[in-house]
Amino acid sequence: MDESLAEWFAREILVHEEALVRFLARTWPHRDDVYDLRQETYVRVYEAAARSRPASPRAFMYATARNLMADRIRRGRVVSIEVVGDMEALNVSLEEPTPDDKAGTWQQLKRLADALDRLPDRCRHAVWLHKMEDLSYREVAARMGVSVKTVEKQISKGIRRLAQFYLQRDTGDAGTGETAAGSAREEPHG
Amino acid sequence: MDSHRDIERIAADWLARRGDAGRAWTDADQRALDAWLSASTAHQVAYIRLDAVWQQADRLKALGAGVPSGEVPDKSGWRRSPFFAHRSLAASSMAQPAPTRARTEGDVDAASGLSALRFRSRSGRPVRRRGLRLAGAAACVLLAATVSLGGWYRYAAPTEAIEFSTAFGDVREVPLPDGSAATLSSDTRLRMALTRRARRIELEHGEAYFQVVADAGRPFIVQVGETRLIAVGTRFAVRAESGEAAPDGDRTVRVVVTEGAVRLEPGGGVQPSSPPPLLTAGVVAMVRGSAVQVESGSPELAERALGWRTGDVVFSATPLAEAAAEFNRHNARRIVIDDPALAQMRVDGGFRIHNVDGFVRLLEVAFDVEAERTDDRVVLRRR
Numbered sequence: 001m002d003e004s005l006a007e008w009f010a011r012e013i014l015v016h017e018e019a020l021v022r023f024l025a026r027t028w029p030h031r032d033d034v035y036d037l038r039q040e041t042y043v044r045v046y047e048a049a050a051r052s053r054p055a056s057p058r059a060f061m062y063a064t065a066r067n068l069m070a071d072r073i074r075r076g077r078v079v080s081i082e083v084v085g086d087m088e089a090l091n092v093s094l095e096e097p098t099p100d101d102k103a104g105t106w107q108q109l110k111r112l113a114d115a116l117d118r119l120p121d122r123c124r125h126a127v128w129l130h131k132m133e134d135l136s137y138r139e140v141a142a143r144m145g146v147s148v149k150t151v152e153k154q155i156s157k158g159i160r161r162l163a164q165f166y167l168q169r170d171t172g173d174a175g176t177g178e179t180a181a182g183s184a185r186e187e188p189h190g
Numbered sequence: 191m192d193s194h195r196d197i198e199r200i201a202a203d204w205l206a207r208r209g210d211a212g213r214a215w216t217d218a219d220q221r222a223l224d225a226w227l228s229a230s231t232a233h234q235v236a237y238i239r240l241d242a243v244w245q246q247a248d249r250l251k252a253l254g255a256g257v258p259s260g261e262v263p264d265k266s267g268w269r270r271s272p273f274f275a276h277r278s279l280a281a282s283s284m285a286q287p288a289p290t291r292a293r294t295e296g297d298v299d300a301a302s303g304l305s306a307l308r309f310r311s312r313s314g315r316p317v318r319r320r321g322l323r324l325a326g327a328a329a330c331v332l333l334a335a336t337v338s339l340g341g342w343y344r345y346a347a348p349t350e351a352i353e354f355s356t357a358f359g360d361v362r363e364v365p366l367p368d369g370s371a372a373t374l375s376s377d378t379r380l381r382m383a384l385t386r387r388a389r390r391i392e393l394e395h396g397e398a399y400f401q402v403v404a405d406a407g408r409p410f411i412v413q414v415g416e417t418r419l420i421a422v423g424t425r426f427a428v429r430a431e432s433g434e435a436a437p438d439g440d441r442t443v444r445v446v447v448t449e450g451a452v453r454l455e456p457g458g459g460v461q462p463s464s465p466p467p468l469l470t471a472g473v474v475a476m477v478r479g480s481a482v483q484v485e486s487g488s489p490e491l492a493e494r495a496l497g498w499r500t501g502d503v504v505f506s507a508t509p510l511a512e513a514a515a516e517f518n519r520h521n522a523r524r525i526v527i528d529d530p531a532l533a534q535m536r537v538d539g540g541f542r543i544h545n546v547d548g549f550v551r552l553l554e555v556a557f558d559v560e561a562e563r564t565d566d567r568v569v570l571r572r573r
Contacts, residue, residue: 006234006238006241006242009235009238010238010239010242014238014239014242035194035195036193036194039194039197039198039232039235039236040194042235042239043231043232043235046231046234046235046238047231108246108249109249109250109555112246112247112249112250113250116247116250117265124262124265125262127247128262129262130209131247131248131250131251132250132251134211136210136211136212136213137210137212137213138212139212152203152206152207152210153206155206155209155210156199156202156203156205156206157202159202159205159206159240159243159244160198160199160202160240162243162244162247163239163240163242163243163244166243166246166247167239167243
């Protein structure tokens, strides 16, 4: 994996996740697809950037998302006139300022803290002990009175949720794949 | 192909497994991860996304710096970090304690400079407080208070003399032979001698907190250099400031009274024109030769100046130089400030006294400070 490409991707693309998800959710009629569309957009942007970095990453990301939706419509997976109409109108969002682009250290940390506090209790507990106190999973397990395997699962879940909450602070469940019902179903296996 | 949700779950599992310091990450693990990543761009993208945020989350340590180790605070309660206090984005529970009316004079927030020689007005502007002046104009002349060890006990033969000391980094409570107790801070040495007429402590270096049992017939006298503190039944701390705290080499003594009262007999060879001051509970006094500066607050605020006893130190608009000095009294790894302006910067927050790393990390993320770390010290500069 190309480290500099990964860094570029995190710096130039992932920071816009909140805006991207909002854009997808507004444009696409099926909220359940937003998560997949987001990841598909990322895949296309990443592959294109591996060949040549776009000069304007954010605009390129939106263009990619639009093309992706257009492809899906053409392939007949979704047929909806409104969707096409909406997409034309959504050029506007390209001009939207994204307050998070240049968020200072303080805002980033505040976001992280907020994201941490949104984790479910057990998950937050495990993440706290691991991240704040540098404890191994065995030590975390001893503190929490659970198995090492459980700690690893809680950390894995914490990683996913933190990313979601950190990158998409205000977008609710759209495109997260983590609706309330979804997360309840997840519990038994992770 | 797996769905994107499944991919994300697998990517998170990889990161979780990789992050466990207690489990060896083998070459086979790395090969398996590499194989998984190279199988699909979707895998890479999911992994990069989670990894980026998970690495960011390391910075939370700075925010948790004010939380005692071993504690997982509840969701609203952990933001004791200076960040949240400073930026007024903190929950209201994190607000600074209400300033306590100064007992002696003026509008002094006693919390603000418990360990400071200069006192701030509420507006934050440094104000040189007059405090209690013992010798009028003579107080301005800082006379060298040479530390003459043991001179005071020659005139009364001690019935017993016992030495107590702590190693660097150590804090220890010891019972004293008269039934009192002393808590010795890091790198402290004192001797106690009992005579029929007095209980005498000589503090050679370091700091000690005394819980004195009442014995009207035998006052409890603590001597540091030429400064003497006389108590009957009370609780107070005395610190012999190091040369670092007093750059001109003069010996400064800090006295913190948390209960009862202590009479101060400053040294310096100048006869006081007024009776020796009585330092009452809540007082933090800095004594250098015959010059004395006194700040009065509540006993609770005075207690906070003695956070080293429990390992929790609290800074409140404390100059960075003093905060660093407090850490340096207790940690082998020294904080060195390589910038005079930086030394004056004020810091807030509660810290574990041994958590130098947490403190420094906080400075780095919050205050544009750059830290250069070596084994035995951390040098701070402006970024």
